[in-house]
Amino acid sequence: MSLVESLHMALVLIFAGDRDVVSAIATSLEVAIWSIVFASLVGVPVGIAVALGNFPLKRVIRVMLNSLMAMPTVVVGLLVYGFLSRQGPLGSLGLLFTPKAIIIGQAILATPIIANYSLGAIQVADERILPTARTLGASNLQCFFQLVCEVRFGIVAAIIAGFGRVISEVGVAMMLGGNIHLYTRTMTTAIALETSKGDFAFGLALGVILMMISLAVNVFLTLVQEGRHA
Amino acid sequence: MSIPKYKLSSIQVLYGDILGLAVDELTIAAGGLHVLVGSNGSGKSTLLGILAFLNKPEHGEISFDGVPVDWESGECSLLRKRVTLLHQNPYMFSGTVAANVAFGLVARGIGKEHTRSVVRESLERVGLPGFEQRNAKRLSGGETRRVALARALACNSEVLLLDEPLTHVDRASAALLEDLVATLASGGITVVMSSHDERLGSRLGGKVVRLEDGRLDPIAGQSPFNEFSRCTRRDNANS
Numbered sequence: 049m050s051l052v053e054s055l056h057m058a059l060v061l062i063f064a065g066d067r068d069v070v071s072a073i074a075t076s077l078e079v080a081i082w083s084i085v086f087a088s089l090v091g092v093p094v095g096i097a098v099a100l101g102n103f104p105l106k107r108v109i110r111v112m113l114n115s116l117m118a119m120p121t122v123v124v125g126l127l128v129y130g131f132l133s134r135q136g137p138l139g140s141l142g143l144l145f146t147p148k149a150i151i152i153g154q155a156i157l158a159t160p161i162i163a164n165y166s167l168g169a170i171q172v173a174d175e176r177i178l179p180t181a182r183t184l185g186a187s188n189l190q191c192f193f194q195l196v197c198e199v200r201f202g203i204v205a206a207i208i209a210g211f212g213r214v215i216s217e218v219g220v221a222m223m224l225g226g227n228i229h230l231y232t233r234t235m236t237t238a239i240a241l242e243t244s245k246g247d248f249a250f251g252l253a254l255g256v257i258l259m260m261i262s263l264a265v266n267v268f269l270t271l272v273q274e275g276r277h278a
Numbered sequence: 279m280s281i282p283k284y285k286l287s288s289i290q291v292l293y294g295d296i297l298g299l300a301v302d303e304l305t306i307a308a309g310g311l312h313v314l315v316g317s318n319g320s321g322k323s324t325l326l327g328i329l330a331f332l333n334k335p336e337h338g339e340i341s342f343d344g345v346p347v348d349w350e351s352g353e354c355s356l357l358r359k360r361v362t363l364l365h366q367n368p369y370m371f372s373g374t375v376a377a378n379v380a381f382g383l384v385a386r387g388i389g390k391e392h393t394r395s396v397v398r399e400s401l402e403r404v405g406l407p408g409f410e411q412r413n414a415k416r417l418s419g420g421e422t423r424r425v426a427l428a429r430a431l432a433c434n435s436e437v438l439l440l441d442e443p444l445t446h447v448d449r450a451s452a453a454l455l456e457d458l459v460a461t462l463a464s465g466g467i468t469v470v471m472s473s474h475d476e477r478l479g480s481r482l483g484g485k486v487v488r489l490e491d492g493r494l495d496p497i498a499g500q501s502p503f504n505e506f507s508r509c510t511r512r513d514n515a516n517s
Contacts, residue, residue, distance in 0.1 A: 174369055176367070176368075179327075179332050179363075180365065180368070180369045180371070181371075182332055182358055183330050183332060183358060183361075183362055183363040183365075184362065184381050184382035184385060184429065184430075185358055185359040185362070185382050185385040185386055185433060186381070186382075186385040187355055187385070188355065190385055194371065194381075197371075197372070198371065
């Protein structure tokens with residue numbers, strides 16, 4: 049099946065409202081968006097704190113954040129699995145093989161990425177921002193918000209980079225979600241499953257949809273970057 | 279004798295092994311114009327940064343209105359609401375000119391109506407009426423400096439510190455700024471201004487402080503700082 053035919057089939061499946069496709073897309077987007085919300089709430093302040101702070105372990109934390117960015121998804125899945133499995137410390141919560149488990153794993157995956165990119169955005173920010181805000185009478189909190197406001201394009205880029213990572217990952221979703229039909233099956237786990245079953249066309253169709261989502265995210269990122277220089 | 283606005287004692291700033299500033303004693307009286315003159319790297323901006331409570335010196339003490347400054351507490355944050363520094367190369371926040379000029383007022387919790395009128399008045403004072411809705415990032419160099427001055431004026435601080443405000447501005451703008459500075463100084467605001475122009479102090483009727491290689495070099499009869507500094511330096515030179 050050619051790419052054009054796959055695209056045609058993907059569009060047919062989408063517009064026909066195929067239950068499996070719609071469910072996989074909805075689950076993927078749901079877990080990715082929630083995980084990015086939580087990862088942003090942690091990652092952005094951590095990145096800013098590391099960039100601005102002056103403390104003994106700063107260099108160690110930076111090396112750790114860099115290393116965690118390249119952490120394999122299956123390792124994250126394995127670690128979280130250990131915590132959420134019945135014998136694990138959080139086993140009693142019954143989260144394993146639910147969308148919440150995938151959200152936890154993907155949030156852990158995205159946090160160092162968002163923190164690192166936020167850190168980079170602050171480091172390249174104009175060094176006159178804080179002194180200017182301070183001398184105009186801004187409090188520390190007002191200075192912080194002004195700095196974030198000035199580097200908002202970099203922060204948005206960090207969040208989008210995190211989203212790109214989690215929407216396309218398969219290890220966490222497979223290990224923590226269990227690939228349960230119409231419940232925890234995401235686009236990536238569905239592609240892996242359908243391809244292994246020999247339904248290459250269905251997998252390819254979902255792949256095309258995933259590519260379109262990634263393309264849309266990157267177009268948005270480009271528009272944000274262009275807005276920065278406008 | 280009235281309490282000076284600033285009193286600096288044994289101030290020292292180091293950039294690695296290089297001496298940035300060394301001031302034995304410096305007193306700046308409340309009100310009027312004080313001009314810091316010196317060549318590039320003489321320590322003018324460093325001194326202004328200390329007077330603005332932005333940079334803590336490695337050594338020494340500073341009193342403001344007779345009260346010693348505690349750099350470690352949140353006191354500096356409060357003092358910065360009374361002192362405003364116009365940087366040599368001012369930064370414009372993203373957004374409109376009005377948002378920039380209003381920044382200090384918003385930080386002080388001033389109401390919207392009053393802020394709007396202060397913004398308009400401040401821009402008129404620097405000769406930029408009607409600039410409110412311009413994009414602050416798209417101003418020329420001269421306009422940026424004037425908007426930054428308007429932003430500093432809007433804060434209505436007791437002390438206005440100007441780091442070489444006349445550099446890279448055309449003659450008409452320079453004349454306007456000089457008139458404005460003279461008006462502010464005669465109106466009771468303490469204005470400390472740095473410049474390469476040694477004649478600026480006498481032209482505007484201000485007191486002159488000369489800095490060379492990070493050290494004070496008093497000009498006889500014009501210096502605002504006290505005899506202690508001169509005696510100490512003379513003693514050191516004789517020893």
